[in-house]
Structures are given as structure tokens and as C-alpha cells.
Amino acid sequence: MGSDNMKIMEAYVGEYASGKSEIALNRALELLKEGRKPVTLVDLDLVEPFYTLRPIKKELENKGLEVIAWETNQTIGLGEAGCIIKPEMRWALRKPGDVILDIGYGVEGAKKLNLVEDAGKGLKVYVVTNIARPITGTVKDIIEYVKTLGPVDGLINNSHLGDDTDLEIIQEGAQVVTEAAEILGLPVIWTTVEERFADQIGEVDVKGNPVFLIKRHMNRSFW
Amino acid sequence: MSKAPNMPKSWREETKPHKFCPGCGHGLVLKALGQAIDELGIQDRVVFGCDIGCSLLSFDFFNVDSVQTHHGRTTPVVTGVKRARPDRICIAYMGDGGGYAIGSQHLVNAAARNEKITVILANNCNYGMTGGQMAPTSLPGMKTETTPYGRDPEVTGYPTQGPEMVSAITREGAYVARGTVANVRQLKNYIKKALQNQVEGNGFSFVEALSGCPTNWSTNAKDTWAFIEETMPKYFKVGELKAPAKKEE
Amino acid sequence: MAEKPIQGEKRVFMTGNEVAAWAALAAEADIMYGYPITPQNEIMHYWTRLSPKFDRGFLQTEDEISAGFTTCGGVLSGKRAFTATAGPGNTLMQESMTMAEMMRIPLVCVVQQRGGPSTATVIYSQQEATMTCYGGNGEGFRIVYSTSTHQELYDYVIKGFNTAWTYRFPTFVLGDGYQAKMRESLHIYDPATKGINMVATEPSLGLEGTPGVDRDPQHLRNTYNTEEELYEVVSELVADYEKAAPEIVEYQTFDTDDAEIVIVAHGIVTRAAQAAVKELREEGIKVGHFRPITLRPFPANELKEIASKAKKLIVMESAQGQFDRMVKHAIYGLTTPIEDYFKPGMGITSEEIVEYVKKGM
Numbered sequence: 001m002g003s004d005n006m007k008i009m010e011a012y013v014g015e016y017a018s019g020k021s022e023i024a025l026n027r028a029l030e031l032l033k034e035g036r037k038p039v040t041l042v043d044l045d046l047v048e049p050f051y052t053l054r055p056i057k058k059e060l061e062n063k064g065l066e067v068i069a070w071e072t073n074q075t076i077g078l079g080e081a082g083c084i085i086k087p088e089m090r091w092a093l094r095k096p097g098d099v100i101l102d103i104g105y106g107v108e109g110a111k112k113l114n115l116v117e118d119a120g121k122g123l124k125v126y127v128v129t130n131i132a133r134p135i136t137g138t139v140k141d142i143i144e145y146v147k148t149l150g151p152v153d154g155l156i157n158n159s160h161l162g163d164d165t166d167l168e169i170i171q172e173g174a175q176v177v178t179e180a181a182e183i184l185g186l187p188v189i190w191t192t193v194e195e196r197f198a199d200q201i202g203e204v205d206v207k208g209n210p211v212f213l214i215k216r217h218m219n220r221s222f223w
Numbered sequence: 224m225s226k227a228p229n230m231p232k233s234w235r236e237e238t239k240p241h242k243f244c245p246g247c248g249h250g251l252v253l254k255a256l257g258q259a260i261d262e263l264g265i266q267d268r269v270v271f272g273c274d275i276g277c278s279l280l281s282f283d284f285f286n287v288d289s290v291q292t293h294h295g296r297t298t299p300v301v302t303g304v305k306r307a308r309p310d311r312i313c314i315a316y317m318g319d320g321g322g323y324a325i326g327s328q329h330l331v332n333a334a335a336r337n338e339k340i341t342v343i344l345a346n347n348c349n350y351g352m353t354g355g356q357m358a359p360t361s362l363p364g365m366k367t368e369t370t371p372y373g374r375d376p377e378v379t380g381y382p383t384q385g386p387e388m389v390s391a392i393t394r395e396g397a398y399v400a401r402g403t404v405a406n407v408r409q410l411k412n413y414i415k416k417a418l419q420n421q422v423e424g425n426g427f428s429f430v431e432a433l434s435g436c437p438t439n440w441s442t443n444a445k446d447t448w449a450f451i452e453e454t455m456p457k458y459f460k461v462g463e464l465k466a467p468a469k470k471e472e
Numbered sequence: 473m474a475e476k477p478i479q480g481e482k483r484v485f486m487t488g489n490e491v492a493a494w495a496a497l498a499a500e501a502d503i504m505y506g507y508p509i510t511p512q513n514e515i516m517h518y519w520t521r522l523s524p525k526f527d528r529g530f531l532q533t534e535d536e537i538s539a540g541f542t543t544c545g546g547v548l549s550g551k552r553a554f555t556a557t558a559g560p561g562n563t564l565m566q567e568s569m570t571m572a573e574m575m576r577i578p579l580v581c582v583v584q585q586r587g588g589p590s591t592a593t594v595i596y597s598q599q600e601a602t603m604t605c606y607g608g609n610g611e612g613f614r615i616v617y618s619t620s621t622h623q624e625l626y627d628y629v630i631k632g633f634n635t636a637w638t639y640r641f642p643t644f645v646l647g648d649g650y651q652a653k654m655r656e657s658l659h660i661y662d663p664a665t666k667g668i669n670m671v672a673t674e675p676s677l678g679l680e681g682t683p684g685v686d687r688d689p690q691h692l693r694n695t696y697n698t699e700e701e702l703y704e705v706v707s708e709l710v711a712d713y714e715k716a717a718p719e720i721v722e723y724q725t726f727d728t729d730d731a732e733i734v735i736v737a738h739g740i741v742t743r744a745a746q747a748a749v750k751e752l753r754e755e756g757i758k759v760g761h762f763r764p765i766t767l768r769p770f771p772a773n774e775l776k777e778i779a780s781k782a783k784k785l786i787v788m789e790s791a792q793g794q795f796d797r798m799v800k801h802a803i804y805g806l807t808t809p810i811e812d813y814f815k816p817g818m819g820i821t822s823e824e825i826v827e828y829v830k831k832g833m
Contacts, residue, residue: 016514017487017655132485132657134478134494135521161485161657169483235684267682272545275695283691286684288677290548291693292541293571299538303545304677306531307503307553311678332534 007122008036009093011101011113012156013149014128015136019158023128023192024102026214028065031098038097042089043069044104044112056217068092093118111150124153126189129180131159131173142180154189155181157209167200174205231257233266235286242280246447248434249277251404252345253284255432256314259415260287263422265312272301274317274326277351281316295326298333298342305340312421313340320350323359323383330429334389337396337426341417344385344429346459347436355439359383362458367439382458389429390464396426399465403433405452406461416466425467433459477526481661488651489514491622492556492582494660495629497522500670501580502551503529505542509561510594511649512584516556536561540568543579547572548692550675552633556582558649560591562600562607569642570608573709574694577676578636582629582645584652587817596649597817598739598790602797604644605768611706613713615643615720616768618739623658624765625651630663637671639716646767648790650740650819717769724763725778727753731760733829734782736775736799738764740819741788747822752829759829767795772802779803786829788813788820 008031012024021043028041041060060067068088093099093116101123103112113119127146129136136142146152159173174191181188190212191205198213205211230236234257243249260266269287273279275294282291292300301315322330322344330342349367350356356369360382364373390399398420402410410432417428433455437447477497486494492515496504504523506516520530529551533539539555546553557565562583572579585600587593606612615635617628628645636643663670676690683689696702724742726749728734737745742763752759762778764771779785785808789795792814800810813820813828 016490016517017485130485132483134482134484134486134660135518137482137484161483162655164483164657233684235689266684268678270549270677279693279695282693283689286682286689288679288683288690289692290677290690291695292544293567293694296537296541296568296571299533299541300545300548302531302533302538303505303542303553304549305545306505306529306542307546307549307551308675308678311549328534329538332538 008098009123011103011119011123011125012128013103013125013152015130015133015145018128018130018133018136019160019192020128021102022214022216022218023156023158024100025060025217026192026212028098028100029063031100032064036098037064038066038095040066040068040092040095040097040099042092042099042101043067044089044101044116066095090115091117093121093123125151126154126156127152128156128158129173129177131176132161132169139176139180139183142177143183146180146184146186152186154187155184156189157191157205160194165194165197167197170197170201171206174207174209178207178209231261233257233260233269233285233287235283238283241284243277244438246435246437246444247277248347248404248432248436248451249281249345251407252343252410252432252434253281255402255407255411255414256316256343257285258411259418260285262415263418265418265422268310268312269314270301270304270308270311271314271316272297272304274321275352276318276321278316278318278321278345279352295321295324295329297321298326298329298340301340302329302333302338305338309339312418314418315340315342317342317344318351319344319346319348319358319360319383319385323385330385330389331392334393334397334427334429337394339421339424339426341421341428341430343414343417344431345434346385346431347434348382348455349436349439351436351439355436360385360459362454384459386429386431386464389427393427393465396467397465398425398428398467400429400463401431401433401459401461403451403456403461404435405433405448413463420467431459433461476662477522478660478662480665481659483657484660485655485657486622487514487653487655488622488625488647489584489653490518491625491658491660492629492645492647493518493522495626496554496580497526497528498660498663499630499633500552501528501554501633503531503546503553504555505531505533505539505546505553506555507533507536507539507557507561509536509558511586511652512556512558512582514652515582515584536564537567540565540581541571543581544568544571544575544577547577547579548676549678550673552637552670552673554580554582554633556584558584559586559588559600562603566603566607569614570610571694572642573608573610573613575692576640577642578640579642580629580632580636580645581642582647585646585648593817594649596790596819598648598741599792599794599816601646601738601767601789601791601794604646605798611709612768613641613709614768615639615641615766616646617644617722617765618646618767619651620740620742620763621658622651622656626658626660630668634668634671635720637673639712639720641713641716646739648740713769720766721769721771721774722765723771723774724765726761726763728760728762728778730758731778732758732783733760733786734778734784735759735761735786735788735825735829736763737761737788737820738767738795741790744820744822744825745788748825748829751822751826757829757833767798770798770802775799776803776806779806779808782808784808784832785810786813787811788825790815790818790820792816
């Protein structure tokens with residue numbers, strides 16, 4: 001592990017509330033489970049750092065993950081500010097081992113990558129998409145949206161309805177996202193699915209994209 | 224319906240005589256405004272907003288749709304109307320307290336956004352309606368109810384230079400002038416140009432009018448006019464500060 | 473004419489702020505005036521992203537004072553105009569809201585409560601209940617819907633426009649930072665498919681025809697000369713408000729028929745209360761829950777009826793007694809004991825409610 005060409009660097013971008021943080025987090029934990037170490041998860045959600053990883057940061061660190069994010073006791077006095085970058089975030093890609101970036105949305109959320117040193121060197125950028133969000137609800141919407149992001153390396157179908165998710169929405173998402181990806185000339189990296197659907201969906205979705213089973217962590221930040 | 228001689232057509236006769244004090248400058252500013260509305264033929268399109276302070280007494284002054292707002296808030300109300308109804312000619316009428324103190328942030332930002340409204344501000348160097356307190360425009364040494372020993376610029380600053388400020392922060396397309404009730408013809412021309420600027424959709428327009436407040440100044444007619452004509456212009460220079468370039472004929 | 477933002481009905485997953493923006497679009501809102509403040513920002517973000525596609529307007533003002541007053545101007549112009557704010561922004565906006573009360577300006581304002589007093593937190597509270605209901609130098613001639621789910625946010629933003637334009641009182645949808653930021657699924661819909669017709673708007677200024685020639689001018693004011701004149705105006709407002717109140721008031725009850733203990737809560741706390749009641753009932757504990765949906769007007773008679781049969785009320789809120797005062801005012805005269813469970817600026821979970829109820833038995 002740890003040789004430079006093996007280093008995994010991935011950034012998860014996407015629409016507001018598309019599930020970026022959840023997937024970044026699951027990916028980081030997955031890498032850890034594969035025995036890769038160290039794995040660093042960086043919360044670059046500059047839009048609202050106080051609503052994302054903050055409540056579960058300690059718990060993740062206990063699992064062995066390196067987490068670069070604001071902590072509750074550091075945010076006192078920052079109050080309104082949703083837009084503060086920690087110095088460690090800027091240099092995160094130079095950390096040894098794998099680095100997973102969770103990028104906030106904003107009008108040009110992907111541009112936040114400009115704030116990170118070495119972002120041009122081998123970093124893969126994946127777009128998380130949920131068709132239950134009307135702004136990325138159709139093939140046309142997704143294409144329009146992805147084109148605003150600059151260079152990206154693949155799409156992720158993360159279509160779901162929270163507690164009300166069913167197989168139908170996941171597979172419908174697979175169809176729509178795959179069609180958009182084909183037009184954009186991009187691969188579909190995964191269809192991400194909550195573990196409770198493991199038996200129903202199997203190893204690939206209806207379009208043959210690999211399924212990545214995830215656990216929901218973020219919903220335990222209060223409500 | 225025949226109107227009294229010289230009464231602008233857009234004035235509402237039913238609400239005359241008006242309620243301003245004898246010798247008050249508001250009547251003259253509103254006369255100039257009425258004439259300007261008449262000459263431009265825009266009476267059917269005007270929405271008029273007025274502040275609290277003496278300017279509120281103008282809420283039923285014209286035969287135009289009018290709304291009286293809160294102190295300092297006429298600019299945003301009228302901005303809200305203009306944004307919702309760009310086809311209307313929207314006028315915000317206020318005093319120096321409403322424009323330069325409590326509502327200064329609205330004036331500054333409406334000007335900076337180049338809102339296509341017309342703000343007309345009567346400057347009489349004091350708060351009239353509340354009983355003659357110091358205003359942002361009170362002159363150095365001027366005795367008011369809250370500067371009983373005279374305004375000390377070291378303590379309370381110098382008179383606000385409204386049109387100069389607005390002129391500095393607006394782009395081309397804005398119209399900015401300072402007139403005086405001592406020259407109603409000129410004042411009418413300034414107001415007319417300001418409204419014309421809005422009609423043409425060029426940008427923000429602002430006219431300050433030097434005005435008199437004999438009631439709170441405690442001046443007779445002669446002294447009132449001397450103050451307006453001689454004293455005030457020492458601090459407030461009358462003239463046009465900014466006008467859009469003439470369009471090709 | 474741009475096409476409808478939502479065709480038919482659709483299952484979606486989003487945050488509360490986005491819900492408010494979509495609801496305003498679906499409700500045919502014409503224009504939003506607003507100023508940034510957390511945690512309501514995404515209402516503006518989504519409105520500004522979506523509104524140009526559907527020919528709707530937006531103005532970012534210099535502060536919330538201006539946001540409130542420009543909204544008044546938009547409504548007076550006959551537009552379905554709205555704004556959104558929170559915390560200190562809500563404080564600044566109160567001045568314009570009193571003008572809306574006095575002049576019967578049917579604006580809609582979405583409030584996403586944050587911690588207070590002062591700047592406090594950007595996160596959550598129920599500490600803007602008093603201000604939203606009674607802020608400013610007025611009598612609280614407002615309508616305030618306190619929502620608890622994204623579905624309700626959607627439903628009540630749409631309904632809020634119709635309530636406002638039907639009764640001509642400023643109407644608030646009172647959410648909070650949790651509702652603003654949390655994400656859950658809901659159905660969004662074109663109101664017409666649910667048989668909801670948007671109440672027609674009408675201008676108070678800028679009417680057609682030349683005033684004084686074709687018609688009288690509109691001369692609108694909110695200032696009066698004498699006590700008697702004002703008293704007459706306010707009495708009319710009181711009479712209109714009281715007449716409308718029974719038609720507007722909304723509430724929900726959960727297992728209150730035989731309840732010995734009744735939890736009284738509003739807004740998002742009702743979610744925890746509902747879950748707690750379910751759990752406690754399974755253990756055979758006779759507990760129920762009363763939830764006003766409208767804080768103004770308050771469902772006083774309905775609560776009084778239920779409270780009179782209970783052995784104990786527990787008032788639970790994420791504030792230090794703001795809601796409690798409304799409850800006590802509503803049931804004045806009853807001797808039913810009242811316990812307070814106040815956590816200003818903190819969320820309340822069903823687990824802690826269950827624990828609290830059991831401990832008190």
C-alpha cells in the first residue's frame with residue numbers, strides 16, 4: 001500500500017443534497033475496510049460545514065479515519081460563516097495514503113477544487129446524482145447540470161427517497177443516469193444503494209452498472 | 224372641474240388647501256413635481272410614495288395612486304413597486320431625516336443598484352414633524368432642539384452632502400441634482416429631467432430640494448428666505464451633478 | 473407564458489429550503505424580495521436558479537428592512553410576492569410586517585428559526601415564535617403556520633399565499649433550521665391537480681385609468697390623526713381577524729380522547745411527540761399529543777377542551793416558554809397542572825420525551 005501510483009484520490013461533487021457526503025464517507029470507510037491506511041476524508045462543503053460532517057466527526061475518527069472537518073468546539077464564533085477553509089484542507093491531497101474529498105454544492109461547487117493544491121494531478125471527480133431531486137430529474141437536466149461542473153470523470157446514480165426509497169426509484173435512476181452518462185461520454189461508476197436493498201438488487205443495476213452498498217450515517221445528525 | 228389658477232393639473236383639488244405650515248417649502252417642491260408630471264403627461268402612470276415626517280402630509284396631495292410608508296422606508300416600498308410594475312413611474316418623496324439618516328442605507332443601495340425610480344428629498348436642515356431636532360443636514364452652529372447650543376461638527380459631524388454622495392456612487396445613466404424652492408422653475412426642470420430619466424429607463428434619479436421650515440426655524444418670511452437663498456447654499460451647492468449624455472437627436 | 477414548473481405530481485427528495493422555493497413557484501408567486509441569512513439561504517438560491525426559467529422576479533435587497541418593505545411594494549402592486557428570513561433578519565423585518573398588518577398587505581414570509589437571542593447559532597430553535605406571531609408595534613394581526621415536515625412546508629407555503637390573499641393578513645410559514653436543512657421525501661405537485669386554485673391577486677396601486685379623471689386616486693396610509701380614528705381602524709382589524717380566525721385555525725390531535733397526559737408541542741417538536749406517544753401507548757400509558765398548526769390564530773377552544781379532561785399537560789418546546797405562554801393564555805381558567813419542558817435552541821428527541829413522561833409517573 002501507499003506507493004504513489006496506487007494512491008486513490010477521489011472528489012465527490014454534485015447537486016445540493018444529492019448525497020455527496022454520504023457517498024464520500026462510505027467510500028472512505030470502504031477503503032479502510034480493505035486495509036488501506038491511512039485514509040483521509042476531507043469535508044470541503046464550504047456552503048454549510050455546520051450541517052454536514054460535524055456531528056459525527058469524532059465517531060468516524062474512532063473508526064480509524066482521518067477526518068479534516070470543522071469540529072463543534074472550533075466553530076464557536078464563526079456563527080454565520082459557511083465559507084471558511086481550514087488550512088489543512090488546502091494541502092489535503094499531499095497527505096500520505098488515500099484522500100476522499102466531499103465537495104459542497106454552491107452555484108459552482110466544483111470550482112472549490114481550485115482551492116485544493118495538486119487537484120489536477122490524478123484526482124478523479126465523480127458527480128453524485130439523485131433523480132428524485134427535480135433540478136437533476138431528467139436526462140436533459142443532468143446533462144445541463146454536469147456541463148456546468150467542468151471536467152469530471154464519471155457519474156454516480158444515487159437516486160433515492162430517504163426512508164421512502166424503493167427499488168423502482170433506484171432502477172429508474174439507473175436508466176436516466178446511464179442515458180445521461182452515455183450522451184456525456186462518461187462512465188457510470190456505481191449505483192449506490194442502501195444495504196437494506198442488497199438482496200433485491202444484486203451486484204449490478206438494471207443497466208449493468210456495479211452496485212455499491214452504503215450505510216446511511218448522515219441522517220443521524222439530529223433529525 | 225376648474226382648478227384654481229396655477230394649480231398643477233395633477234394636484235387633487237379636494238385635498239387643498241394642503242396641510243403644510245404656512246411658509247413651508249414642501250408646497251413649492253410638490254408644485255414643481257406637479258408641474259413636471261403634467262408636462263410629461265404621466266399622471267396616469269405615476270405611483271407616489273411618501274415617508275413619515277412632514278412629507279407624509281403629501282399622501283393625498285396628488286391625483287395619483289399614493290402610499291404613505293414608514294420613516295425611511297419609502298425607497299424600498301417604491302423600489303418594490305417598480306420591480307413588480309416596471310411600467311409605472313415610481314416616485315419616493317421624503318425629508319432629509321428619512322433619506323440621509325434612518326433610510327440612508329436604502330438610498331445608498333437603491334442608487335448603487337441603479338433602481339429606475341425617482342427619489343425627491345426635501346432638505347430643510349431639521350426634523351420638522353417631530354419638533355425641530357438636529358438632522359444630518361443641520362448647519363454647523365445651528366440651534367435645534369437636540370443641539371440647543373448649536374451643532375458642533377466636532378461632536379455631530381458636518382451637514383450630509385446627499386447629491387454629492389449619490390452622484391459618486393451611481394453609474395452613468397443616473398440623474399442627480401440639487402434645486403431649491405427659491406427657484407421653482409429650475410427645481411421643476413430638475414425634477415422633470417429626473418422623471419424623464421426614469422421614463423427613458425436610464426437609471427436612478429435623485430433631486431434634493433433646499434426647502435424652508437419657518438415653524439421650527441422660528442423665522443419670519445424675510446429671514447426664512449434669507450436662510451434658504453443665502454445661508455443654505457453656502458453648504459449645499461445648487462445645480463446638476465450628473466445627467467445622462469444627450470441621446471442623438 | 474412559461475410552462476408550469478411542476479406537471480402533475482412528483483415524488484422528490486430535498487431539503488426544506490428547496491421545498492419552500494418549489495412551493496412558491498408552484499403557487500405562481502411572481503416575485504421574491506430577500507436578504508441572505510442562514511439558515512434560509514437556499515430558498516433564495518433555488519428561487520434565483522429556477523425563477524428566470526418561469527418568468528418570475530427576484531430582488532436581493534440591502535437588508536431585511538428593505539426586503540420586508542419591497543415585498544410590501546410588490547404586493548401593493550398586485551403581485552404574489554414573498555420573502556424569507558430568520559433570526560436577526562426576522563427582527564429587522566418586523567417593522568414592515570406591522571405595515572402589512574395595518575394596511576392589509578397579503579404578503580407571505582417564510583421564517584426558518586435559528587438560535588437566539590442575538591446572533592446565537594445558525595442552526596435551530598423555536599425562539600422566534602413570539603416575534604413571528606406578535607412582533608413589532610402591533611396586535612399580531614397575522615397568520616402563522618408552524619410546520620413539521622417537508623410535505624407540510626410545501627403544502628402550507630402554497631396554502632399561505634391563498635390564506636393571505638383571501639383574508640389579507642400577512643402570512644408566515646414558520647419553519648426552523650432543522651427543517652431548512654434536513655432532507656426527506658415528499659410529493660410536489662401542481663396545485664391545480666389537487667383542485668387548489670390560486671386566489672386571484674389585485675393591485676392597490678398603479679391601477680388603470682387616470683386618477684381624478686377616470687377614477688379616484690388610491691391614497692393609502694397607515695398613520696392616523698386621533699385616538700378615535702385609530703381606534704375605529706384597529707377595531708375593524710380586530711373584528712375582521714376574529715371573524716376569519718375560525719376559518720383559518722388548524723390543529724392536530726394524537727390519541728387525546730382518553731389521554732391523562734397531554735403533550736403540547738408545535739413545529740418540528742411534534743415529530744418527536746408523535747413518536748413518543750406511539751411508543752408510550754404501546755406500553756399502555758395513556759398519553760396524547762395536541763399540536764397547533766396555526767400559532768396565530770391559536771386553536772384555543774380545541775386545546776381547552778382536551779386540556780380540561782387531562783390530568784396533566786406537558787408543554788415542550790425548543791425555547792424558554794414562548795409557546796408555553798400561548799398555551800397558558802389559551803387555557804386560562806383551567807386547573808389542569810402544567811409541566812414545562814424547555815430546551816431553548818436545542819432539539820427534542822422522542823427518546824427524551826418518553827423518558828421524561830415515564831419519570832413523572
